[in-house]
Amino acid sequence: MKITIKRDETYEIYELEDGAYTLLEALNKIKHEIDNTLSFSSGCRSSVCGSCAMRVNDQEVLACSYKVQDGDRVEPLNNMPVIRDLVVDMDKSYEMNVKAKAWISSFNSEAVLDHEAEKVNEVQSDCIMCGSCYSSCPVYAVNGEFLGPFSLTRVWKYVSDKREDDAGEKIDTIQTNGIWDCTLCNNCTVVCPQNISSKADIEKLRVRSSMFGYSDPSFGSFGGGFDGGFGFLAEGQGPDGSPSF
Amino acid sequence: MVAIVLEGTLFLEIVVFGREAGKNAALNAKDIESLSVPVYSECFLDNEFKNTIDFYKYKEKIGKLLYNKVGIVRKRAELEDALDEIKKIESLLSDMGWSDTSAIYNTNKQEFLEFRNILQVSEVVIQSALARSESCGAHYMETE
Numbered sequence: 126m127k128i129t130i131k132r133d134e135t136y137e138i139y140e141l142e143d144g145a146y147t148l149l150e151a152l153n154k155i156k157h158e159i160d161n162t163l164s165f166s167s168g169c170r171s172s173v174c175g176s177c178a179m180r181v182n183d184q185e186v187l188a189c190s191y192k193v194q195d196g197d198r199v200e201p202l203n204n205m206p207v208i209r210d211l212v213v214d215m216d217k218s219y220e221m222n223v224k225a226k227a228w229i230s231s232f233n234s235e236a237v238l239d240h241e242a243e244k245v246n247e248v249q250s251d252c253i254m255c256g257s258c259y260s261s262c263p264v265y266a267v268n269g270e271f272l273g274p275f276s277l278t279r280v281w282k283y284v285s286d287k288r289e290d291d292a293g294e295k296i297d298t299i300q301t302n303g304i305w306d307c308t309l310c311n312n313c314t315v316v317c318p319q320n321i322s323s324k325a326d327i328e329k330l331r332v333r334s335s336m337f338g339y340s341d342p343s344f345g346s347f348g349g350g351f352d353g354g355f356g357f358l359a360e361g362q363g364p365d366g367s368p369s370f
Numbered sequence: 371m372v373a374i375v376l377e378g379t380l381f382l383e384i385v386v387f388g389r390e391a392g393k394n395a396a397l398n399a400k401d402i403e404s405l406s407v408p409v410y411s412e413c414f415l416d417n418e419f420k421n422t423i424d425f426y427k428y429k430e431k432i433g434k435l436l437y438n439k440v441g442i443v444r445k446r447a448e449l450e451d452a453l454d455e456i457k458k459i460e461s462l463l464s465d466m467g468w469s470d471t472s473a474i475y476n477t478n479k480q481e482f483l484e485f486r487n488i489l490q491v492s493e494v495v496i497q498s499a500l501a502r503s504e505s506c507g508a509h510y511m512e513t514e
Binding site for chain 1: 424426427452468469470472475476477478
């Protein structure tokens with residue numbers, strides 16, 4: 126079989142023997158037998174560590190779980206700087222967890238975590254921060270300040286946790302460049318190797334936000350909202366005197 | 371699943387018993403003669419490497435060698451065989467090397483350094499196993 130790998134600006138084609146093996150095995154084979162200079166990162170080889178996320182035919186996968194096929198085109202993750210070949214710099218997406226304050230900030234020691242409470246955010250706890258969701262996110266692609274899928278999933282994890290005493294603070298943090306910027310396109314859900322739906326978590330955060338008195342800010346820009354659209358303003362002007370659309 | 375459960379419980383054992391074992395090992399080490407381990411004073415990478423032998427093949431060989439001869443049930447003769455083999459590979463080290471010369475994310479060079487470490491650790495493991503003739507814990511010696 127033949128596979129194509131993006132290496133910096135060029136694409137290189139490698140000929141491999143046919144058979145059923147993972148992309149990671151194929152990459153190791155190339156590195157050991159054909160070209161020692163091929164660079165990629167990997168760790169556990171069992172879909173647990175999240176180091177080997179990359180794109181195959183424009184779809185994010187973990188190299189260690191994806192079975193390589195003839196004609197595959199392998200590229201590094203999108204939306205983050207490439208360090209070399211298939212290795213990307215994930216620092217910025219990791220920083221989003223800090224920006225989103227994705228941790229327990231006010232610990233409620235009275236809360237008892239029973240099995241039912243454990244189930245509430247069990248799926249969200251499975252995140253391995255492989256970065257596939259950031260790579261597939263069209264909002265993060267155009268707005269580098271967008272908190273992004275795995276950070277918001279993590280915020281939901283703590284907002285829904287009984288042991289968090291001050292969920293309001295978290296809700297406040299995610300109002301700008303956060304939940305309302307998401308287009309609900311669902312790409313993150315499709316690519317997640319851990320079956321987490323950041324899109325669904327963002328929707329839950331929106332509901333929780335409205336309970337805290339927030340609303341979708343983009344509704345306000347439709348002709349000035351509900352109270353500005355009755356002709357009190359001059360034709361062609363918005364509430365602040367600027368041209369309205 | 372079993373692996374995760376094992377990992378979960380073993381982690382606690384490492385923390386609890388590992389601490390005790392470590393303390394006792396440190397105390398005992400004072401009275402026990404040390405095995406010889408090569409000490410490098412100069413930078414290993416400054417040596418000359420011909421890079422004519424592929425170290426990745428030998429890395430796989432060592433994996434199989436340790437699995438087969440330095441595994442769960444150990445025999446003195448097999449351990450000695452394995453030690454000979456490791457020493458033979460060690461003598462080839464200067465004929466091995468790395469071909470990636472990039473300074474950025476050079477995993478080829480890194481893996482070569484790790485290969486050197488693998489050789490050293492394997493040697494120490496085998497020497498230690500040979501030095502302890504009675505079975506103890508995970509070290510099971512079969513009498514011949």
